Amino acid sequence: MGTLKYQQGTVYERQSVSPADLLSMVLYLPGKAEQEKIGSFFKQLDDTIDLHQRKLDLLKEQKKGFLQKMFV
Numbered sequence: 001m002g003t004l005k006y007q008q009g010t011v012y013e014r015q016s017v018s019p020a021d022l023l024s025m026v027l028y029l030p031g032k033a034e035q036e037k038i039g040s041f042f043k044q045l046d047d048t049i050d051l052h053q054r055k056l057d058l059l060k061e062q063k064k065g066f067l068q069k070m071f072v
Contacts, residue, residue, distance in 0.1 A: 030038065 029035075
């Protein structure tokens with residue numbers, strides 16, 4: 001698969017991959033157990049982000065309350 005192959009019939013600065021090219025590609029995927037570990041890792045990461053987002057929202061509300069009390 002040369003670079004020229006992907007440039008045929010494309011718009012300037014945009015390259016495309018034909019369905020035939022996709023079918024000829026070899027993909028290496030992790031095994032089921034490793035996929036589950038990866039999924040678990042990302043779920044844990046999402047949960048941590050959600051927790052911190054909730055904490056940030058509460059702190060913003062607290063700041064808002066303090067500022068209102070300061071200037072009243």
